[in-house]
Amino acid sequence: MSLLDVRGLRKAYGALNVTDDLNLSVEKGELHAIIGPNGAGKSTLIAQLSGQAGSDAGSVRFDGAEMMGQPMHARVRAGMSRSFQITSILPGFTVLENVAAAVQARRGSSFRFFAPVAGERALNDTAMEALARVGIAERAAMRAGSLSHGEKRQLELAIALATAPKLLLLDEPLAGTSGQEAERLVEVMRSLKGEVTLVLIEHDMDAVFSLADRISVLVYGRIIATGRPDEVRTDPKVRAAYLGEETAEEGA
Amino acid sequence: MTRLTLTRAWAATILFAAFAILPMIAQALGDSYLIVIATRILAYAIAALALDLILGYGGMVSFGHAAYLGIGAYAVAILGRAGITDLGAHMLAAIAVAAVFALITGAISLRTRGIYFIMITLAFAQMGYFFFVSLSAYGGDDGVTLNARSTVFGQPLLENNTALYYTALALLIGLYLLAVAITRSRFGRVLTGARENPLRMQAIGFSPFRYQLTAYVISGCMASIAGVMLANQASYVSPSYMDWHRSGELVVMVVFGGIGNLLGAVAGATIALLLEEWLALLTKHWPILFGLILVLVVLYSRDGLSGFFRRNRS
Incomplete structure (x- = not known):
């Protein structure tokens, strides 16, 4: 059984479905990266998993126990920790x-x-x-x-x-770092592989593709693809999602 | 850090030693009123110390701490009339009632933050105030004069002003040491951390609410002891102990002395009350002068009077 099993997770801000019927399984011991264009709902997902933000529906099973409705400190004590994108x-x-x-x-x-x-x-x-x-x-x-x-x-x-933690949710650990600092953090994450199960959200694609065992691609609150780095790299849906974003940026 | 702690230990020793020799000075000067003022100062110092524990370390600005002065004072009056005169019993009763009051009002107040916390603690204290105003058996608005001060081992030892003074001083020193220990303990670390960044504390597995509520209850219990001392000092108890002005004065004392270092609260209470006495001799409009001094202190030192002290040392 997966260490973390997320089923049908939802969260809406008004009419905007930030997390839209999201399913995700993280196996024990893996480094599972979640990538996606800006505004895909990555940080919201971490907030929901960690208990910082509430969820409208769905189930978050961690290590065999339901975490839904549990406050953040209880989830941490159960073995599920997080880091913050904005240093806290x-x-x-x-x-x-x-x-x-x-x-x-x-x-x-x-x-x-x-x-x-x-x-x-x-x-x-x-x-x-x-x-x-x-x-x-x-x-x-x-x-x-x-x-x-x-x-x-x-x-x-x-x-x-x-x-x-048994499971560590890392929300853009490299944000704002460069050069040696970033390298150091990447090495620390590499050394954690196998020891701790990691969910990594990161914009640095070099780091993601060199570290991840599996990658899930989040677009508009849904996971559109999950697989090994080489599978994800060649997935046409993923290419479309990223290409689409680039086209939109060029247009803007 | 270590040097600062050492400086603080010296400052505490000097301040408490000065309090300890004060009765001898008063005797030499033949000024018996000095002891009366000084006992009041010690009682308020206990209350300010209690407030600084939650305000300075917990980030909880209680604007209703006078409620605990009232609870302590009325414990003396009500038990005294019922024939229970022992100081220990008075303090235990005060602490027990204060604990229950703090637990209930704290649990509700801590659902809010910032200005709302200030307002809700104020509202609870006002409820206490009006409760005692309507308690006609104990004089209502007018309050009630005590038949006698609390007794120790059945003896009326505290009828002697100097004995009462030293009792208050011993309590202040004991509670100061207790408060210092709390701030340096595991509990103190969680309390301070929850003030600095509550989200971070949750993210490492703490529920700040439980620790904040516990600190609030401890603080209320400490402040109620100040009420027991005040009632004994004045031999008189009235709802004015719970007046919101009084709550404000406690906040002023803590800010005046410098928040978040405990000794500052003691110094703040001392200097605020001394200023009040002296300025009142100069003019009946003394609150204006007092306000001016407070503004200057806060403007020029974020850490209150202890900030000046620290700057001069370095």
Whole structure:
């Protein structure tokens, strides 16, 4: 059985069907990329899967349990984490604290009022591992708000990793990064393959086609094609969708 | 970070030490009124400390914290009349009622954010105010004079102003240390994180509401202890303790001292009440001067008075 099984998912803003009877299966261990032209509903889909946004209809089965109606924090605790397209960190916390908070969420009660949390070695050590993995361990003591944009993207990924997810929904992790930073993030994602099941939304097609085991193409809220990268690349429906967009852009 | 914590520890030591030797100074000056003012200051410092815990760390601007002063004060009056005079019993009753009140009103208020949260906490406090106004058995609007202060181990120890003062100081120091511990704990991290970015906290698996509500209840319980102290200090209880002006004064104290560092709330309460006393000697229009000073402090230091202090140190 698939780790994530989405059936008949719908969401409409007024008359606009942003997610329109969407079906998607993600197998355990795969890196499943979702691509599609701007406005296809990719970020809305992530928001619906993570529980940030509600859904009008459909079913989201994760690891054998129905997630529909569950709030975001419950889905995270069930093993389904996400990263944000627009960096979402705790700017006043240190880099280490940002990640340690995520470790804390899954280790023991946080209704502890007396012992200083900064002294919890177990939390900090696990957090440092996540920071080292994305390559910003030397920034651990800095205020998160003072990181560069690229470093914030790395932190965003480290936080998501620190929740120890079974399924990680990555919403454009490369957004706004370039050169070395982007390469580093791609390498981290490659190293995660097989360890964590990944759903990746990304505009960088080189990254997508080099990383993905399977790719689904989302157009107007529907998956129009799913398959291995080479299958998707040659799919006439996909070519039409992307070509159509380019023609429209040229016309504009 | 470490240096700042150390500076704060020194500042706290100096401030509390100054409070500790104050009765001796008052005695040397032969000014017994000083102790009376200082006890009031300590009580308000407890309430401001309680408010700073949720305002500064939790981002919850409660405009109804005077309700807890009233709950604490009426616990003393009502139990006292029923023949229960023990201070411990008064505090326990105050804390229990405050906890229930905070749990119910907090659970509703926390459904809202920003200005709506401010307004709804204000509305709940006003409901408390009018409840006690209509409580004619306890003097209604006029309030009621206490027959005696709370007792300790059956002894009327607190009839002595200095003993009452040191009791208030011990409570303030104890609650300050408790609040500092809370802000540095696991719980404190979640509370602060939920203020910084609630979406991020949900995305790592926390439900901010539970932590915010818990903090709100803790804060209400702490503030009710301030009410117990105020009633004892004045030997008089009236609905005016719950007046919305009073809630506003608490917010002013916290902002004045600098939000989100606990000691600032203590300093803010101290200086606000001292200014009130001194300015009142100068002119009966003292609130204008006070307002002017508040505006200047807020304009020139986002962290209130503690901001000036920090700047001078560095």
